[in-house]
Amino acid sequence: MSKVVLICDDEPCILESVCHVVREEGYNVITADNGEDALRLARTEFPDLMLLDIMMPGRSGLAVCRELKSSAETSGIPIIFLTAMGQERDAQEGFECGAMEFITKPYSPRALRKRLHELLDQTP
Amino acid sequence: MRRPGITGKLVFYSLCILVALGMGVTLYSVNQLRDLRYQDTVRRVEAQTLNWIEANSERIILLLEVPSKDKPEEKRQIEYLANLGDLATKEWIAYVILMDSNGQLRAATPIPDGLVYYGPTAEVQGSKSRVMEMVDAKRLHYFELATPVLVSGTGMNPDLGAMFEIPATSRALGEVRIGVDRKQFESHLAVLIRRTIQLSAALVLLAIVASVLFSRRMVKPITLLARVATQIAHGELSTRASHGLELKDEVGDLVRNFNQMADRLESLHTGLEEKVRERTQQLEEANRKLQDLNKLKSDFVSTVSHELRTPLTSIKAFAEILLDARSPNPGTQRRYLEIINKESDRLTRLIAEMLDLTKIESGTLDWQMSCTDLGDIIRQSEELLVPQAKEKGIELEIAELQPHAVMADSDRLQQVVNNLVGNAIKFCPEGGRVQVCMERASTSGPGNAIEGEYVRVVVCDNGPGIPLEEHEKIFERFYQGAKRSSVGAGAGLGLTICRAIISHHQGEIWVDSAPGQGSRFSFTLPRRHLTGAEFLTQQAGR
Numbered sequence: 001m002s003k004v005v006l007i008c009d010d011e012p013c014i015l016e017s018v019c020h021v022v023r024e025e026g027y028n029v030i031t032a033d034n035g036e037d038a039l040r041l042a043r044t045e046f047p048d049l050m051l052l053d054i055m056m057p058g059r060s061g062l063a064v065c066r067e068l069k070s071s072a073e074t075s076g077i078p079i080i081f082l083t084a085m086g087q088e089r090d091a092q093e094g095f096e097c098g099a100m101e102f103i104t105k106p107y108s109p110r111a112l113r114k115r116l117h118e119l120l121d122q123t124p
Numbered sequence: 125m126r127r128p129g130i131t132g133k134l135v136f137y138s139l140c141i142l143v144a145l146g147m148g149v150t151l152y153s154v155n156q157l158r159d160l161r162y163q164d165t166v167r168r169v170e171a172q173t174l175n176w177i178e179a180n181s182e183r184i185i186l187l188l189e190v191p192s193k194d195k196p197e198e199k200r201q202i203e204y205l206a207n208l209g210d211l212a213t214k215e216w217i218a219y220v221i222l223m224d225s226n227g228q229l230r231a232a233t234p235i236p237d238g239l240v241y242y243g244p245t246a247e248v249q250g251s252k253s254r255v256m257e258m259v260d261a262k263r264l265h266y267f268e269l270a271t272p273v274l275v276s277g278t279g280m281n282p283d284l285g286a287m288f289e290i291p292a293t294s295r296a297l298g299e300v301r302i303g304v305d306r307k308q309f310e311s312h313l314a315v316l317i318r319r320t321i322q323l324s325a326a327l328v329l330l331a332i333v334a335s336v337l338f339s340r341r342m343v344k345p346i347t348l349l350a351r352v353a354t355q356i357a358h359g360e361l362s363t364r365a366s367h368g369l370e371l372k373d374e375v376g377d378l379v380r381n382f383n384q385m386a387d388r389l390e391s392l393h394t395g396l397e398e399k400v401r402e403r404t405q406q407l408e409e410a411n412r413k414l415q416d417l418n419k420l421k422s423d424f425v426s427t428v429s430h431e432l433r434t435p436l437t438s439i440k441a442f443a444e445i446l447l448d449a450r451s452p453n454p455g456t457q458r459r460y461l462e463i464i465n466k467e468s469d470r471l472t473r474l475i476a477e478m479l480d481l482t483k484i485e486s487g488t489l490d491w492q493m494s495c496t497d498l499g500d501i502i503r504q505s506e507e508l509l510v511p512q513a514k515e516k517g518i519e520l521e522i523a524e525l526q527p528h529a530v531m532a533d534s535d536r537l538q539q540v541v542n543n544l545v546g547n548a549i550k551f552c553p554e555g556g557r558v559q560v561c562m563e564r565a566s567t568s569g570p571g572n573a574i575e576g577e578y579v580r581v582v583v584c585d586n587g588p589g590i591p592l593e594e595h596e597k598i599f600e601r602f603y604q605g606a607k608r609s610s611v612g613a614g615a616g617l618g619l620t621i622c623r624a625i626i627s628h629h630q631g632e633i634w635v636d637s638a639p640g641q642g643s644r645f646s647f648t649l650p651r652r653h654l655t656g657a658e659f660l661t662q663q664a665g666r
Contacts, residue, residue: 011434011437011438013435013438013442013463013466013467014434014437014438014441016463017437017438017441017442017445018441020445021441021445024450055430084429084430084433084434084437085426085430086429086433087426105433105434105436105437106433106436106437106439106440106441107437107440107441108440108444109441109444109445109448110444110448
């Protein structure tokens with residue numbers, strides 16, 4: 001059974017591009033365009049990986065990450081931030097929340113593919 | 125060690141002066157007293173002697189002039205005289221000697237042993253006697269009065285003189301020497317001197333006490349003033365002198381003037397402190413504002429970078445996806461290229477809007493102000509946006525427009541109307557309706573509510589509406605609403621620019637809306653009355 005990746009971004013074009021890249025690599029994709037939906041889907045679907053935007057209207061990506069990490073059943077989901085907030089301080093905050101990776105937009109689909117394989121194909 | 129105070133000094137000096145004065149006065153009085161007493165004594169003794177001579181003249185003549193002392197009765201008288209009778213019993217008289225004209229001793233009371241001449245003493249004016257000082261073997265001093273016995277001076281009977289064949293000349297028959305005990309004289313004098321000194325001392329003491337009391341009374345206001353001055357010097361500026369205010373002399377002036385001076389000093393000082401505090405507050409305020417501004421700037425840069433990165437991300441991602449496509453699907457390829465194109469436009473628009481806003485806010489935009497008919501502008505907007513509305517099946521309804529002249533930059537105003545109508549079309553559901561109308565208004569709007577002649581343009585739609593808490597937020601930069609529409613989201617600067625443009629024209633822009641009831645955007649501009657020439661130009665321009 002192929003791995004499931006949850007992608008959350010409020011920008012439809014970016015969401016579409018990320019979906020395209022992840023699907024092309026053979027993973028199943030679930031999408032959300034806001035923090036609340038992402039949180040709800042993570043708790044019901046238990047994805048193998050999450051790609052989270054930070055700056056979204058309503059609940060921010062950082063808040064979603066913190067909530068997931070604070071609960072035992074969701075704390076094991078690896079989280080990659082994919083954000084346009086490119087300052088070092090933001091990255092540091094992301095890692096402090098428990099993120100595995102911090103990718104700054106504009107991202108390179110090639111690099112993203114590589115990271116997906118590294119993270120998903122190592123875990124049994 | 126305590127330094128001598130002004131009271132101490134004053135008391136010390138007056139003490140010196142008083143003691144010197146007392147001593148001088150006492151010495152002088154003692155001298156005078158001694159002199160007077162001496163003269164008085166001499167005169168009294170002389171008077172007694174003369175009385176005695178007069179009373180005993182016969183016997184004296186007999187004694188002095190008659191050589192023989194054979195007659196028993198005469199002898200008795202001489203003996204009696206030789207005892208010198210009651211003269212020796214008089215006060216202070218120590219001894220009496222009767223000498224004849226040859227200096228022979230004829231009679232005497234017991235004479236102290238070894239009596240010799242000691243020295244002269246002061247003459248007494250008006251006295252016939254010589255006075256000298258004698259000293260005896262026991263070193264006792266005597267004043268000795270030598271009173272001549274004169275025929276004329278004795279008051280002797282002339283017959284008697286004739287009887288004895290005494291020539292009525294002024295020749296002295298002899299002299300009576302009276303010794304006055306000096307010690308006794310001195311002891312009497314001493315009592316007087318002692319009393320004088322006591323009196324002087326008592327007076328000086330009294331004067332000193334008075335001087336101390338007086339000095340302290342005089343100096344007290346000055347001492348207290350000095351204390352107050354010290355306190356002020358140490359920073360207690362509210363201290364005032366309270367003693368001596370009622371005095372009507374120079375000290376009173378000093379105290380009053382000092383207090384006035386202290387008042388002025390204090391008010392100057394507090395004024396200065398107040399000023400410093402005020403300035404500090406202003407500086408702090410300015411500093412806070414600068415910090416806020418700095419934070420705002422930093423936030424702005426961060427937001428701008430985020431907003432620029434968003435379209436760039438799509439462009440970059442889709443470009444790379446297309447480049448790496450393993451099995452190109454023409455449909456997908458075209459769709460991705462369209463996205464790239466659309467996002468490039470968005471990026472361009474964003475940059476243009478940001479530049480616009482920066483120019484307006486920094487005041488560097490070159491406004492082309494002219495007399496403009498607002499109706500024209502709305503009509504031009506209609507022409508531009510009707511195709512877009514038709515595409516979405518939206519009915520764009522423009523009310524009949526009366527000419528309304530305003531002073532404005534027509535291009536910028538066009539931008540505002542396009543933005544509002546464009547937004548309305550964008551957020552309306554398909555088949556919705558957008559209405560534009562224009563009317564006169566008497567106030568600038570709900571924000572400033574400035575009364576005057578205004579023209580108001582209203583753009584209504586029956587889109588999703590905007591909750592009340594977002595009515596102001598939507599005019600902020602990069603605010604795109606909590607529920608971002610997926611259809612061609614803007615950069616979030618459009619309304620911010622509209623507000624900046626309308627504000628520049630002394631108008632207002634606001635929104636009335638509620639979720640589910642559509643939105644109603646309004647803006648006002650001050651009306652302008654056309655001159656005849658302007659009206660003709662307007663008409664010709666149509």
